[in-house]
Amino acid sequence: MNKKPIFALKLATLVIALGYSLILPVMPFYMENLGAGGRELGWLTAVYALAQTVCAPFWGALSDRIGRKPIISIGIIGYSISLFLLGLASSFWTLFIARSLSGILSSATSVASLAYVGDSSSEEERSKNMSQLGASMSVGVMMGPLLGGILAGYSLAFPFFTGAGISFIAFLLILTLLPESIEHSGQTEKRKPFDFSDLKSIIFGSAGMVLILFFVVHFCQTGLQGITGLYVVDKFGFSTKQVGVIWMALAGILIVVQGFLTGPLAKKIGEKRLIL
Structure with missing residues (x-):
């Protein structure tokens, strides 16, 4: 996998x-x-995660048919639009609709990017490239809260408009830097239609345990992310900048682990032991 595609995916x-x-x-x-309050914020968190969960299989299947690059591009430009709509929201329900759209489209880019790495990486490089994508996500998670907290000092809507602009720039770079991967990956054969026996074998096979692990981890993580901001604001009276610093510190730990430890440890002790 050459440097330009992996840079674009990152x-x-x-x-x-x-x-x-x-x-x-x-x-x-x-x-x-x-x-609005905590209940409404919980709905926003839930609908974002639900939209990602429901739509991810659809985007993955569609990327098998028409290619990874179109799906990544659709996800990026759509995400830019959804962030812009979030900034324009004047009621909870417009915020809810925009957040739902954000979850639907962000799953397109996430799923197709992982599939792209699988297409383009050798077995020896796959863990390293996957961990680099994870590190890129952690960098975004670390930079975002601090930047959002600073920008919110000017206007609460400013972080949303800034994110929309950054997403649009990324969309242009994806179009120019990212080649299609499927035609080079040996995946040109016709795929059989998905049926429930396939789903059963996935759930009750080894992949099912991985899916359960993902569910437990993200269930806990989403709950933490949903309530932490409200908690520190109510209990300690934190500002947007102080809330941003909390998230930046947590993401910094993720960057160290995913960017610098996961790849070497996977080679040294194996992926199964590393998961445990």
């Missing part, structure tokens, strides 16, 4: 994480301005 992954994390320190204050 950028796309970073943008998705940046757009998501930009609003973490802003949302408690944004919700307050709209007359």
Whole structure:
């Protein structure tokens, strides 16, 4: 996998994480301005995750048919539009619709980017490239809250518009730097239609355990992300900048682990032991 495609994929992954994390320190204050509270913030968090979960298989299957690059591009430009709509939201329900759209389209880029790495990487390089994508996501998660907290000092909507602009730049770079991967990956054979026996074998096979692990980890992580901002604002009276610093510190640890430890440890002790 040459440097240009992996750079473009890192950028796309970073943008998705940046757009998501930009609003973490802003949302408690944004919700307050709209007359909403913790319950409504929980709905926003849930609908984003639900949209990603439901739509990810669809985007993955579509990327098998028409290619990875178109799906990544659709996800990036759509995500830019959804962030712009979030900045324009004047009620909870417009915010809810925009957040739903954001979850639907962000899953397109995430799924197709991972599939692209699988297409283009050798077995020896796959873990390293995957961990680099994870590190790019962590960089976005680290930069986003701090940047969002600073920009929110000018306007609570400013972080959303900034994320939309960054996403549009990433869309242009994806179009110019990222070649299609499927035609070079040996995946030109016709795929059989998906049926429920395939789903059963996935759930009750070894992949099922991996899916359960993903569910547990993201269930806990989403709950933490959804409530932390409200908690520190209510209990300690934190500003948007201070909330951003909390998320930046947490993401910094993720960067060290995913960017510098995962690849070497996978080679040294094996992926199964590393998961454990």
